[in-house]
Amino acid sequence: MKPFDIAFKDLTRSFRSTFSLIFMFGIPLLVTGMFFLMFGNVKATNAISIPATKVVVVNLDKGNAQTGALGQTIVESLQDKQLSGLMEISLMTDAAEARKMVETGASGAAIIIPADFSDSFIDPNARGEIEFLQDPTLTIGPKIVQSVLNNLIDAYAGIKITTSEASKKVASGSMTSDQIGPLVQNYVAAIHASTAEDKLIQQHTPASAPQKNAAAALIGPIMAGMMIFFAFFTGVNTTSSILREDEEGTLPRLFTTPTSQSEILRGKFIAVGLTIVIQVAVLITSAWLLFGIQWGSLLPLILSSLCLVCSAGTFGILICSIMKNTKQSGIVFGGLLTVTGMLGMINIFTGNPQGSPLGIVPMLTPQGWVARSMLATMSGASLSSILPFILGSFGISLIFFLIGVWRFQKRYA
């Protein structure tokens, strides 16, 4: 019973500390909440709200008999109503005025189609490059416009190949020049058809995967990252109560009571574990209720959460067993937790939760193993695919625990 009495006392003290409460619950929810607000009310609309970019289009293309007016087809594509949410197209005739509008910020981007644009499809020597200008102070909107324009240009590249091949056939006499025009028109029509309803790739969501929305995709990994980062902080902070009690004289006093050293250490470790369990449970529930974050299936979530509890707790035990006092530990904890936390969750912080920008590096930290397990759980991965990360994390935790306990027993022998 004594270990539980010690654990209960530590829990009471932890949850009476405003500092601990802020770090355990306040900051993780606050940071996630800030991202939630930054990306708009994604939970309600299930989409990211980005304002339409003002784009001025100057079409100087004269067209020709064989290809027709390809510049005009570009303009019509840009004016497609499907793109109206992303860009607000205004037509102009003066290229200089269009450039001036972008410079003054009156327009976010300008597209100037040159006079020889259509000719460039039949004349191999003609350049016919479209000029794209953007307001340098804007980032997302003009990039989207540029991306749409590039897609269109890529699609039109096939026309150049078609006309080139057709010209060779005209030269060899197997085709007349009158036949080139209809050929190009058919090609343009095909492009329009494919960009409208006929999609080449149909996207399906696996039935086993949890229902995804924009909130889960954007806020979920951030919340998981915050939870992991601050659970490790709690692990270290709660374990450092051993050092604090040593300095405050309550730990030596405990050793004068008929309570064995192992009972005292067990009590301390139970307190560390229970504190993180409560923290993780509260954060998971709060994130689900506040931000609509889906955490995946129950069993993998429980296992991943246990992984986090064990990993954060034993990491704290290991680190505190090495430190001599709280002054030393305060400095080391701040740096160590930040560095290992950032490395372990580099994928989340780089906005690429499922990727691996630094390859094996995250897996060199205990946070990395937990993050992989938690993110896989959130993406609906099967238990068997999460199991290696869970077992790896438990293995690391066991090593941390054994070293930490050995050092503490040696210190207080």
Added chain:
Amino acid sequence: MQPALYVQNLHKTFRNGHNLKAVDGVSFEVNPGEIFSLLGPNGAGKTTTISMLSALLKPDNGATGVSDIRIMGKSLLAEPLAAKAMIGVVPQDIALYQDLTARENLVFWAKMYGLKGAQLKTRVAEVLELIGLTDRANDRISKYSGGMKRRVNIGVALLHQPSVIYMDEPTVGIDPQSRRSILDGVIALKNQGMTVLYTTHYMEEAQELSDRIAIMDHGKIIANDTHENLIRLVGQKTRISLSVNVEPETMIEPWRACNGVSTLVIEDTKINLLVDDSNIVLPRLFETAAAKNVRITSVEIQEPNLETVFLHLTGRALRDA
């Protein structure tokens, strides 16, 4: 009669670069129901001794014989948990959880001493009553005054009604009223039949409280007896404290050479002397000072006390040692 506390041949050296010998062959016995004081200046080894008696420090193996600590017959080294159940320790500094209330602190420590259920509730209530904090029991320790904290600090050690209680300088840094209250409390504990091991560097406390006093200096017990017997060690010597109108060091050699002066030390601005007969020696001191053109500005003659004993045994003042 079995002693309540039996201490034999304790040694402790701290190997922190310069091998400080903190305790050097300390042995003593404390009888049941006795208040036994360890008196000595700061750094004499009192706290290190009490730390070994509380199982916080392990005694070194002495060159001569085996160390042993027995509390009510139980060996602290062989049966630590059983022996620790017999003691209550009042540490020198406040060792309480500041963010818990007095009641929460007492309940927690009572559990650590193995109390449960109704017995736990009763003892917590009794101790709160004893330390006079029943009305403030639900206030956090951080809101208490220094004296109130001291009282809770002592109360914790009384929860399990130990046979022996260790009090390590419990009156350091507190106001006179709280100090008086603690001293009265220690006498009350003795009257209840409890054995008290009390460490202090205030000779007045040791003199007032103790049945026996062990004087410690440089890790050794240099005298161990009742107050009366310790005073007899000094013999008929009297302590004279003098002030002069020049630097006190000026008179060290001339007065040391005076017939009848056995010890001379400077404490702050005063010169303390141990003399055989003040009626004979004092005129000689005045003559010597006059010969040196030095004027004596104050004279204080004290009956022999523990301060005199320490001066006699070590050649140093207790407060300066």
